[in-house]
Amino acid sequence: MAIDSLAQRRIMGHFATGVTVVTARHNGEIFGMTANAVASLSLHPPLVLVAVDKTAAMHAALTASRHYALNILSETQEYLSRRFALRGPKEVNDVTWITASSGAPILADALAWVDCRLAEILPGGDHDIFIGEILAGDCREGLPLLYFCGKYRRLAE
Numbered sequence: 001m002a003i004d005s006l007a008q009r010r011i012m013g014h015f016a017t018g019v020t021v022v023t024a025r026h027n028g029e030i031f032g033m034t035a036n037a038v039a040s041l042s043l044h045p046p047l048v049l050v051a052v053d054k055t056a057a058m059h060a061a062l063t064a065s066r067h068y069a070l071n072i073l074s075e076t077q078e079y080l081s082r083r084f085a086l087r088g089p090k091e092v093n094d095v096t097w098i099t100a101s102s103g104a105p106i107l108a109d110a111l112a113w114v115d116c117r118l119a120e121i122l123p124g125g126d127h128d129i130f131i132g133e134i135l136a137g138d139c140r141e142g143l144p145l146l147y148f149c150g151k152y153r154r155l156a157e
Contacts (some may be wrong), residue, residue, distance in 0.1 A: 016148040024068040029060035034085040046134040051127040067102035071110040074144040101135035110141035
């Protein structure tokens with residue numbers, strides 16, 4: 001018998017993760033979603049993955065746009081994580097955006113980012129796993145925003 005979903009959430013909540021915002025542009029609109037189910041998958045070819053709930057608006061946007069950016073948030077960007085964690089349309093006009101190779105919107109002040117072309121979509125239960133080939137990326141000095149046991153955390157200096 002499979003583990004109870006609440007127990008799984010409690011247990012896996014003890015796995016500290018970084019916090020990202022996945023962004024894409026579709027039909028001229030910017031879509032974004034906070035995600036911590038992300039990973040660097042391969043160096044050759046350069047691949048990352050993000051798991052997206054099949055019912056999320058982001059799922060349809062990623063599938064249609066075929067490009068996305070994975071923005072790694074700094075410890076000062078908890079407000080962006082909270083904003084993009086909400087379901088439904090997001091306010092994006094007060095955010096500074098840049099673009100790279102694919103044209104996907106990138107958070108200008110992100111700690112780090114990768115710009116991706118969608119390479120493959122794999123099934124993963126109630127989520128799909130979007131594998132992206134990294135086309136470009138960059139990082140800057142700073143400390144990451146972390147998530148652990150249901151709370152935002154910061155690294156101690």
